[in-house]
Amino acid sequence: MxxxxxxxxxxxxxxxxxxxxxxxxxxxxxxxxxxxxxxxxxxxLTQAEWDIAIDFLTKTGQICDENRQEFILLSDVLGVSMLVDAINNRRPTGATENTVLGPFHVDGVPEYELGANITQAGGRETCRFYGTVTDLDGNPVEGARIDVWSDSEDGFYDVQQPDIQPRNNNRGVFTTRPDGRYWFEGIKPVSYPIPDDGPVGKMLGKLGRHPYRPAHMHFIVSAEGFDPVTTHTFVAGDKYLTSDAVFGVKESLIAEFTPIENGETLWESNYDFVLHRAT
The missing domain is CATH 1.20.5 (Single alpha-helices involved in coiled-coils or other helix-helix interfaces)
Incomplete structure (x- = not known):
């Protein structure tokens, strides 16, 4: 033809x-x-609508730089990032589910002893995170590497505020012991908006959608012989759980954050990770 x-x-x-x-x-x-x-x-599609689409894509590209990737943001808010993640991380029932990595992961962060505090800039809503890493049969996984990061209590990651927050604030890497346990100190994360000052944010406004993500702690859990898990634990009760701007919430990833009575740390959150053996 x-x-x-x-x-x-x-x-x-x-x-x-x-x-x-x-x-x-x-x-x-x-x-x-x-x-x-x-x-x-x-x-x-009309010619005028196609012209608008071309202009939108052009502006999306123009706002991208080494610190901002508007096309990934577009993929996120359209649910494509989560769909690609789901297709590429199918696991048996019982294994911890994946969710999107997000744009704020950093390599080469400090490795701490279990129990250390990852918050360098202080925090009012202090929180203890703890749990176990096991396989699908319930056996503890020794030597699992747990890479964690979260926003500040103002809703910003350290890389967003290099002149305000110390480098690697609310970031750290921990390694499980023979019993598979992990624990560390941080802060209770807060919900925050994705960058909405560009074309993607304007599109969300036209669609009547908000730009907010529910509060969450990021985890990458990896161990030799197992599929790595890139995921979040979401704060139970957050008002954005059912309307996450990037569709990252899965019910199995919602974690309780419980007040601690009469303690220096104000909150605690227990979450157990279950790894699937690599095939």
């Missing part, structure tokens, strides 16, 4: 792809063209 027509648009475009192209690329692009053309035909 050498010439483009409305009815044969998909076939015409896909016929131009060389058979020498990478097979996986052929599969992905053929499906993309098929679904994209179906969308345009379904809504009968």
């Amino acid at each position: 050498a010439y483009f027509t409305e009815d044969a648009s998909v076939e015409t475009v896909n016929a131009r792809v060389s058979e020498s192209a990478d097979p996986r690329l052929q599969t992905v692009m053929a499906s993309l063209v098929r679904h994209l053309h179906a969308f345009v035909k379904d809504v009968e």
Whole structure:
């Protein structure tokens, strides 16, 4: 089909792809063209609407820099990041579920002894995090590496406020003992808005959606012989649990944060991680 027509648009475009192209690329692009053309035909996209879309994508690219990736934000708020994560992290029932990594993970953070405090800038709502790391049969996992990070009580990560927060504030790495236990001190995290001053934020406003994420602590739990888990524990009762701007909440990841009576630490949160052996 050498010439483009409305009815044969998909076939015409896909016929131009060389058979020498990478097979996986052929599969992905053929499906993309098929679904994209179906969308345009379904809504009968107007020229004015397509111009708006092009302008939106252009501005999305223009706001990106080494510290901000607006396209990832767009993927997040459309649920694509969570869908890709779910497809690539299917696990048996009982294993801890994944959720999105988020944009604020940092490599090379301090490694602490169990029980250490990861909050360098102080914190009013102090919290003790603890639990176990086991396999699906309930056996403790010794030597599991637990990489944790959270926002401050003002709702910002240290990398967002390099002139205000100390480097690696509310970040740390811990290693489990033979009993699989972990514990450390931090703060009770708070809900916060994703960056909403760019095109993605304006899109959310047009859709009547808020930009907030429910309060959560980030975890990456890894151990030799097991699939690593990238996840959060979410503060039970947070008002944004059912409307997370990036769709990251899973019911199994909601954790209780319990007040501690008459203690220096005000809160505690217990969460047990269950790892699936790598195949």
